Amino acid sequence: MVGYCPICGKPVYFGEKKRSLGRDYHPLCLKCQQCQRQLTPGQHAEHDEKPYYTNCYM
Template sequence: MISYCPMCGKPVYFAERKRSLGKDYHPLCLKCYHCKRQLSPGQHAEYDDKPYCSHCYLQRFGPRGTRPLTSRSSLGASASSKVPAETKKTS
């Protein structure tokens, strides 16, 4: 029995298939729907029958507060570098 790739719709033959989450993909078709990063079988999440890498899945569909920080420079003036004058030690 020939299955069809959910990404491109073409037949996936047994010798070339990558089986993940109950579906058969072509090796090059198994990639994140958002960022197009290549995925490993079973090592990704799925939403609305589309595969996502764990980073994109958490960013788009995860609970609030799980988004990774991009960098300290994106915060503007770093809040941790500002120490109130009262708490600084004088020598």
């Protein structure tokens, strides 16, 4: 089953997905919505279903 990236809305295929906080992202889409820093799966905060670098979220 193909999931959809919550950032760009496009399909995320198994070989390219980064799974974090129960969602599948494209590697380039998993970045902080404030500072644009690339994020590591599970090592970020989420607000309004968007990922944020922990320091930006605080």
